[in-house]
Amino acid sequence: MNWEDLEKHFSSARLGRYRASCDGDKEIATRAYVSNLLLAEAMMPLLNVLEIALRNGMHNRLALLYERADWWHDWIGRPVFDWQIREVNNAKAKLLRRAEVATPDKIVAELRGGSSRCRWGSWRWWCWRWRRAGCRCGAWRWCCGSC
Structure with missing residues (x-):
């Protein structure tokens, strides 16, 4: 994936933060953006499990409260x-x-x-x-x- 491909599909406002944080270096900004995508992908199963546990915990407590x-x-x-x-x-x-x-x-x-x-x-x-x-x-x- 390169910077030009990213610019075709994502807003300049979104990508601008990455480029600014990398002192304008497109190559480093591209790697940072891809690393962020990989991190987000890796966290999704954890967030899914957390959501289920939270929802079930609330359900159990409310069931106890309301009997x-x-x-x-x-x-x-x-x-x-x-x-x-x-x-x-x-x-x-x-x-x-x-x-x-x-x-x-x-x-x-x-x-x-x-x-x-x-x-x-x-x-x-x-x-x-x-x-x-x-x-x-x-x-x-x-x-x-x-x-």
Whole structure:
């Protein structure tokens, strides 16, 4: 791979950082960019495993907290959880299309996590959670007031 090929496919803004960090040397910048791609590729399995472990850990803790495997049923009708309930319903629909039984574990496995759209840990949720838990430290007061 050479610098000219990279410039054909990637923005100058993206590549400019590499070139600037290499004092304008295209050859070194190309090697740096390729090394970054290889590093990102090597990290993907780790991030995938981390995402699954985090999602399953949250599921287990919420199931304990709500004393039921389908803990999201306690969230239905609460505006602060509208997005999460939509995600649960989307997961159920995916399973139905594949003719799979929608067990709580399978629903959780279908939930999107780790992306910029993941809102399972949103401030509104944490504020609501702190209030529900009877938080005495006042941390819930940081919330936006809509929860």
